Amino acid sequence: TQLLEQSPQFLSIQEGENLTVYCNSSSVFSSLQWYRQEPGEGPVLLVTVVTGGEVKKLKRLTFQFGDARKDSSLHITAAQPGDTGLYLCAGGDSGAGSYQLTFGKGTKLSVIP
Amino acid sequence: DSGVTQTPKHLITATGQRVTLRCSPRSGDLSVYWYQQSLDQGLQFLIQYYNGEERAKGNILERFSAQQFPDLHSELNLSSLELGDSALYFCASSVQGGELFFGEGSRLTVL
Secondary structure, eight states, rough: OOEEEESSSEEEEEEOOOOEEEOOOSSOOEEEEEEEEEETTEEEEEEEOOSEEESETTEEEEEEEEETTSSSEEESSSSGGGGGGEEEEEEEETTTTEEEEEOOOOOOEEOOO | OOOOOEESSSSOOOOTTEEEEEEEEEEOOOOOEEEETTTTTTEEEEEEEETTTTEOOOOOOOOOOEOOOOOOOOEEEEEEEOGOOOEEEEEEEEESSSOEEEOEEEEEEEO
16 A cells, blocks of 8 residues: 655644645655645645656745655745645556555645734 | 535434435546545545446445446445544546546535
8 A cells, every 4th residue: 555644744834934845655656746625625736746856836836756756845935824725745656547646644734824 | 616516515414324425527527536534544545437437446445335327427325334434525536547626525424
C-alpha cells in the first residue's frame, strides 16, 4: 500500500506570512496532485506535477515535485485568509488500465487576518 | 460548481440499516470514483467504475457495494451500518485519469 505523509497536520499563521507544507512517500508516483478543500465542499485540483524536479507556480503558490518523484512541497507566499482550507496531496499511479490516486491526510491551514 | 452532483447531502440513520448514495458525474465523464473521508483516516479510495464496469477496488468493505448504470450515474450502497461508517462520502468523476472533479459529498451519520 502506497502511503503519503503530509506535514504539518495543522498550521495557523498570520496574514502576510509565508509557509511551506510537505508531502512525503516511500513510493514513486507517476504524478503528484495538490487539492484544496474548503468546509462543506469537495476537494478542488490546484496543480498536477509529473516530472521529477518540476516546479510550478500558481500566483502566490509554488509547487515542487522531488527529483525522485516521491515527495512534494507547496509554498505559499504572503498568505491571505482566502487561503484557509485543507490542502491534500495525492499521488497518481497508472496500472492495469486504471489511474489511481492515493491521498495524504492533509494539512489544515488557518490564515488569521 | 464541479458539475458532479451527489444526493443526499446529509443522512442520519441507525446501526444495522442500509442506505444508498447517488452520484451523477460531469457530462461526458466516463469514470466515477467513490471516496470515504473521516477525520482519522483522511480520504480513502473505495472503488472506481469506468463506463459501467468496475475498474479498481480500494479499501471497500464487503458490506458496501456500488454500481454504475448505463446513463453513467452511480450508486454506493452501504449496509449493516456501524457507528464507524459515519463519514463524508465523496464521488468524483474524470474523463480518463488525470484531474478528478469531486461532488460536495454526502455526510452520513450512523447513530
